Amino acid sequence: MSFPGSWIPRRLLRVLASGTTDGSFLQIVRANYRDKAASQSLTCYLRTPFATQFLRERSWVSFRTPESDSLLYQFPKYVSTEVENSEARDQHPMKAAKVVFVLGGPGSGKGTQCALIVEHFGFTHLSAGDLLRAEIKSGSQNGAMIQSMIKEGKIVPSEVTVKLLQKAMLSSDNDKFLIDGFPRNEENRSAFELITGIRPEFILFFECSEKEMEKRVLGRNEGRIDDNIETIKKRFKVFIDSGLPVLKHYDSLGKLRKINGDRMKEEVFESVRPLFTAFAKKD
Numbered sequence: 502m503s504f505p506g507s508w509i510p511r512r513l514l515r516v517l518a519s520g521t522t523d524g525s526f527l528q529i530v531r532a533n534y535r536d537k538a539a540s541q542s543l544t545c546y547l548r549t550p551f552a553t554q555f556l557r558e559r560s561w562v563s564f565r566t567p568e569s570d571s572l573l574y575q576f577p578k579y580v581s582t583e584v585e586n587s588e589a590r591d592q593h594p595m596k597a598a599k600v601v602f603v604l605g606g607p608g609s610g611k612g613t614q615c616a617l618i619v620e621h622f623g624f625t626h627l628s629a630g631d632l633l634r635a636e637i638k639s640g641s642q643n644g645a646m647i648q649s650m651i652k653e654g655k656i657v658p659s660e661v662t663v664k665l666l667q668k669a670m671l672s673s674d675n676d677k678f679l680i681d682g683f684p685r686n687e688e689n690r691s692a693f694e695l696i697t698g699i700r701p702e703f704i705l706f707f708e709c710s711e712k713e714m715e716k717r718v719l720g721r722n723e724g725r726i727d728d729n730i731e732t733i734k735k736r737f738k739v740f741i742d743s744g745l746p747v748l749k750h751y752d753s754l755g756k757l758r759k760i761n762g763d764r765m766k767e768e769v770f771e772s773v774r775p776l777f778t779a780f781a782k783k784d
């Protein structure tokens with residue numbers, strides 16, 4: 502199938518997500534276009550500075566550069582039919598999952614509180630940072646890139662992180678997930694929502710002073726390459742620059758739950774507990 506972008510009128514297009522990958526600009530767009538000849542709907546396409554091929558595969562929609570055939574972006578086929586076929590969307594295995602995002606600066610206590618929530622409320626804890634570190638250890642071809650991003654306190658491209666989260670969710674028997682350290686920026690957020698179709702139940706946000714966070718991270722002693730003062734400063738900046746817009750977004754939707762994380766861990770958990778008790782009752 503040829504790339505349809507050149508002959509779909511602009512007014513029929515709506516931008517769903519944009520970002521960069523492989524150093525090139527990427528934009529996923531929904532096109533309200535019906536291909537009469539093939540009697541199927543084309544709902545997404547990708548724009549990059551160079552010509553791009555649109556491929557339909559058995560269960561994935563993929564975008565590749567014609568020159569190198571390197572994969573630029575891939576997402577489950579249901580996303581492409583989502584707009585026109587609500588039945589397919591409802592059948593997607595991830596659609597029923599309940600997700601709580603857990604956010605806060607480095608060392609604010611996200612992982613510590615997640616362990617307590619798992620113990621008391623039966624969630625599965627997925628830490629985006631842990632999944633990325635496991636990917637480095639696995640010897641994956643993305644390993645070197647991820648390692649250098651983590652060392653610099655930078656955010657790894659969303660397609661990598663979302664794919665790891667998606668894989669972990671699909672291989673779990675549970676349907677309740679705490680996703681810790683994600684979304685770290687607007688690109689993370691829109692990619693997750695686009696790819697999984699999931700909207701979080703609420704966002705748990707641990708507020709903590711930089712002084713306390715710095716003390717905790719420097720005292721953590723887990724051998725992490727980013728637990729040093731130089732990288733910590735960079736991580737604080739990234740949290741302010743990229744993380745706060747995400748918190749603002751969820752606050753505007755009434756989904757943000759702020760917790761004072763500056764206290765002892767038991768005290769912090771006493772503020773977390775009622776949120777999950779209420780959620781369990783509703784569920």
Ligand SMILES: Nc1ncnc2c1ncn2[C@@H]1O[C@H](COP(=O)(O)OP(=O)(O)OP(=O)(O)O)[C@@H](O)[C@H]1O
Nearest residue numbers: 606607608609610611612613717718721764765766
């Ligand atoms: N309330 C607390 N009081 C004192 N120390 C704490 C508290 N919560 C966590 N810690 C300690 O602080 C360190 C960082 O905690 P934790 O790993 O939970 O933070 P995090 O937000 O997940 O960090 P990161 O984003 O860097 O992974 C750990 O050594 C942990 O034991």
Ligand SMILES: Nc1ccn([C@@H]2O[C@H](COP(=O)(O)O)[C@@H](O)[C@H]2O)c(=O)n1
Nearest residue numbers: 629630650651654655656657682683685
């Ligand atoms: N969504 C994410 C989460 C993490 N990273 C990278 O991993 C580093 C460590 O994360 P922690 O949550 O374990 O502190 C973080 O500084 C990022 O480099 C990411 O890119 N995207």
